[in-house]
Amino acid sequence: MHAGDDGDSLEQATxxxxxxxxxxxxxxxxxxxxxxxxxxxxxxxWLRWQNTDRTNILEPTAFL
Incomplete structure (x- = not known):
């Protein structure tokens, strides 16, 4: 993982x-x-979503 990956991932999750x-x-x-x-x-x-491994989640809305 690169230093910027986590930030990008959190931005996408947001x-x-x-x-x-x-x-x-x-x-x-x-x-x-x-x-x-x-x-x-x-x-x-939101708190749970931030701490979830979202790698294999295809439909965030359905998961949430």
Whole structure:
């Protein structure tokens, strides 16, 4: 791995997460009925997504 690879990977992961975020929030809100709780769940998903080995994930939105 090159020094810049991790940064590029995190940038890509950020773009993928931000693209899926409205859908994630909508699902969490419908399940929980609370915007604050839905935000907490989306934040947890972001933390997990950052620490996931995304090498073989073909559909980030489906994974998230």
């Amino acid at each position: 773009r993928e997460f931000l693209a899926a975020r409205p859908q994630l929030f909508g699902i969490a809100y419908r399940m929980l009925g609370s915007a604050a709780e839905a935000e907490d769940i989306v934040q947890e998903a």
